[in-house]
Amino acid sequence: xxxxxxxxxxxxxxxxxxxxxxxxxxxxxxxxxxxxxxxxxxxxxxxxxxxxxxxxxxxxxxxxxxxxxxxxxxxxxxxxxxxxxxxxxxxxxxxxxxxxxxxxxxxxxxxxxxxxxxxxxxxxxxxxxxxxxxxxxxxxxxxxxxxxxxxxxxxxxxxxxxxxxxxxxxxxxxxxxxxxxxxxxxxxxxxxxxxxxxxxxxxxxxxxxxxxxxxxxxxxxxxxxxxxxxxxxxxxxxxxxxxxxxxxxx
Amino acid sequence: xxxxxxxxxxxxxxxxxxxxxxxxxxxxxxxxxxxxxxxxxxxxxxxxxxxxxxxxxxxxxxxxxxxxxxxxxxxxxxxxxxxxxxxxxxxxxxxxxxxxxxxxxxxxxxxxxxxxxxxxxxxxxxxxxxxxxxxxxxxxxxxxxxxxxxxxxxxxxxxxxxxxxxxxxxxxxxxxxxxxxxxxxxxxxxxxxxxxxxxxxxxxxxxxxxxxxxxxxxxxxxxxxxxxxxxxxxxxxxxxxxxxxxxxxx
Numbered sequence: 052x053x054x055x056x057x058x059x060x061x062x063x064x065x066x067x068x069x070x071x072x073x074x075x076x077x078x079x080x081x082x083x084x085x086x087x088x089x090x091x092x093x094x095x096x097x098x099x100x101x102x103x104x105x106x107x108x109x110x111x112x113x114x115x116x117x118x119x120x121x122x123x124x125x126x127x128x129x130x131x132x133x134x135x136x137x138x139x140x141x142x143x144x145x146x147x148x149x150x151x152x153x154x155x156x157x158x159x160x161x162x163x164x165x166x167x168x169x170x171x172x173x174x175x176x177x178x179x180x181x182x183x184x185x186x187x188x189x190x191x192x193x194x195x196x197x198x199x200x201x202x203x204x205x206x207x208x209x210x211x212x213x214x215x216x217x218x219x220x221x222x223x224x225x226x227x228x229x230x231x232x233x234x235x236x237x238x239x240x241x242x243x244x245x246x247x248x249x250x251x252x253x254x255x256x257x258x259x260x261x262x263x264x265x266x267x268x269x270x271x272x273x274x275x276x277x278x279x280x281x282x283x284x285x286x287x288x289x290x291x292x293x294x295x296x297x298x299x300x301x
Numbered sequence: 302x303x304x305x306x307x308x309x310x311x312x313x314x315x316x317x318x319x320x321x322x323x324x325x326x327x328x329x330x331x332x333x334x335x336x337x338x339x340x341x342x343x344x345x346x347x348x349x350x351x352x353x354x355x356x357x358x359x360x361x362x363x364x365x366x367x368x369x370x371x372x373x374x375x376x377x378x379x380x381x382x383x384x385x386x387x388x389x390x391x392x393x394x395x396x397x398x399x400x401x402x403x404x405x406x407x408x409x410x411x412x413x414x415x416x417x418x419x420x421x422x423x424x425x426x427x428x429x430x431x432x433x434x435x436x437x438x439x440x441x442x443x444x445x446x447x448x449x450x451x452x453x454x455x456x457x458x459x460x461x462x463x464x465x466x467x468x469x470x471x472x473x474x475x476x477x478x479x480x481x482x483x484x485x486x487x488x489x490x491x492x493x494x495x496x497x498x499x500x501x502x503x504x505x506x507x508x509x510x511x512x513x514x515x516x517x518x519x520x521x522x523x524x525x526x527x528x529x530x531x532x533x534x535x536x537x538x539x540x541x542x543x544x545x546x547x548x549x550x551x
Contacts, residue, residue: 062423107424124419131420139420169374170381170389173312174357174428 053117056146057096061108062137064177064287069101069111078102078138082113085134089126090117099152099159099294103246105286107178109162110141110293114152121145150298158223160239160293163252163284168232179233180252180288186259188229194258194268195225195236198251203275207254209246209283218244218275225251237292252284303367306396307346311358312387314427314537319351319361328352328388332363335384339376340367349402349409349544353496355536357428359412360391360543364402371395400548408473410489410543413502413534418482429483430502430538436509438479444508444518445475445486448501453525457504459496459533468494468525475501487542496533503532 059082067075071083079096087094096115102108123143130140166172166179167186198207205218221241228235236252254271257263263271263280271280309332317325321333329346337344346363373393380390416422416429417436448457455468471491478485486502504521507513513521513530521530 060423062426109422127419136421136426137423139423141420169377170391171386172359173310173387173389176312176386178424 052148053120054114054146054148054150055117055121056144056150056152057113057115057140058142059108059111059113060139060141061111062177063102063105063107065135065137066104068104068106069098078108078111081134081138082130082140085130085138086115088133089129090119092118097152099156100243100291102289102291103286106289106291107287108291111291112152112294112296114146114150146298152294155296155298156242157295157297158239158241159243159291159295160237161243161248162290162292163236163238163248164288164290165234165236165252165256166232167234175233177287178290180285182234182256182259184260186234186256187261188227188259190261190265191255191259192227193265194255194263195227197265197269197272198222199225202272204244204247204272205275206271206277206281207247207250208244208277209250210277220244220247227255246283249284249286249289250281252288253282254280256284257282302398303370304364304396304398304400305367305371306394306400306402307363307365307390308392309358309361309363310389310391311361312427313352313355313357315385315387316354318354318356319348328358328361331384331388332380332390335380335388336365338383339379340369342368347402349406350493350541352539352541353536356539356541357537358541361541362402362544362546364396364400396548402544405546405548406492407545407547408489408491409493409541409545410487411493411498412540412542413486413488413498414538414540415484415486415502415506416482417484425483427537428540430535432484432506432509434510436484436506437511438477438509440511440515441505441509442477443515444505444513445477447515447519447522448472449475452522454494454497454522455525456521456527456531457497457500458494458527459500460527470494470497477505499534499536499539500531502534502538504530506534507532 061078066078069078071080096113099112126143127140164179165182167182171181199222201221203218204220223239226237311328316328319328321330332346346365349362376393377390414429415432417432421431449472451471453468454470473489476487
């Protein structure tokens with residue numbers, strides 16, 4: 052048996068999220084079907100963390116076991132030849148048998164992408180959430196700085212009771228990146244609560260629109276309890292951007 | 302009566318090209334329906350030049366007549382609210398009654414977009430043609446330089462006999478723009494023959510792949526007759542990028 056790590060990009064538009072569910076097409080199911088077809092075996096794949104319906108993957112990482120040695124280039128080429136073009140496998144690496152795509156994560160980076168202009172160009176309509184009015188970048192940056200560090204992020208979880216243990220997480224960085232109408236929030240953390248990135252994005256948009264003050268964001272954070280003041284931004288702007296593992300850091 | 306000039310972007314994937322045809326959805330039809338609904342009248346729109354099925358528009362320009370004065374911001378907002386999100390109207394300007402989107406063109410710019418890497422990222426799959434092998438940029442640039450100037454471009458027309466008069470055109474520039482795996486050919490000219498940009502793109506790709514030499518491109522150009530040596534690149538990589546009009550030049 053050989054264990055492999057595979058980096059995958061996907062357009063989440065057509066999928067009912069990552070995880071296999073009866074009766075719907077999911078990214079996991081499409082990958083298991085395609086890889087199973089190439090390897091001629093039934094298999095399961097395990098990801099760094101599920102993504103919801105409509106969320107995109109730029110650098111999702113999975114692991115799976117194969118019964119033989121695989122050539123990275125040929126394997127990726129073969130999988131991409133049989134899977135739908137809205138999923139692409141990017142890079143295959145051999146890993147130790149106990150390597151785990153979920154448990155060995157050092158940090159994850161998400162991007163929340165916005166089109167902050169009058170009309171979303173057609174080519175971005177599935178990949179950037181539309182926010183048409185003017186946004187106060189300086190205020191968003193101030194609010195973002197308040198969310199960097201180790202905090203109880205329960206205020207930014209869709210359902211804190213669903214979390215199995217602590218709602219404390221560490222955000223290493225939260226950048227507000229502006230390029231004309233294209234606006235990205237890039238957030239890197241040790242791990243994230245359910246809908247945490249979309250809740251942070253919703254909160255920063257509210258700050259940019261003047262609906263929330265920077266001071267109110269601090270109060271919301273410190274309350275460590277979800278309130279109606281924090282809205283969850285739509286799924287289509289969210290990308291799982293990059294996953295870094297312990298073993299890849301020197 | 303007031304005449305208006307409107308800039309339009311569209312994702313051509315779902316449309317049977319620009320021009321109204323019976324029984325199929327076209328970009329022209331979608332625009333006439335949406336603008337007609339806003340203005341409550343039946344109208345026709347006239348474009349700078351048709352695009353084929355699958356070709357995209359970044360800066361297509363049209364003109365139409367309205368029976369009243371239109372506010373640019375409100376008009377664009379209203380049209381975008383009723384038309385599909387794969388078409389966006391970008392900018393409305395009032396023009397003289399004899400202004401014509403087709404006949405007043407000074408120059409047009411197209412981009413032919415390629416993904417020159419192992420796998421096309423899912424987010425570009427409808428907007429960049431896949432060319433997986435290595436391409437010789439220097440050779441493509443040399444060949445491109447041979448196609449800048451005033452020439453009989455019949456070798457790069459899909460159907461020279463279809464052209465109503467001369468097949469002489471002037472190409473002002475033809476740039477090979479590389480940004481990693483993203484490769485664009487940007488071509489600006491006085492006007493273009495049918496499928497001329499896709500034929501130039503197909504020819505440059507062949508040069509990049511070593512299937513055609515730079516010298517052969519010169520022979521092909523000078524023959525002024527279509528041959529099997531020139532292939533037509535797929536429609537999905539083609540964008541009508543920008544149209545410049547006589548009256549907008551100082």
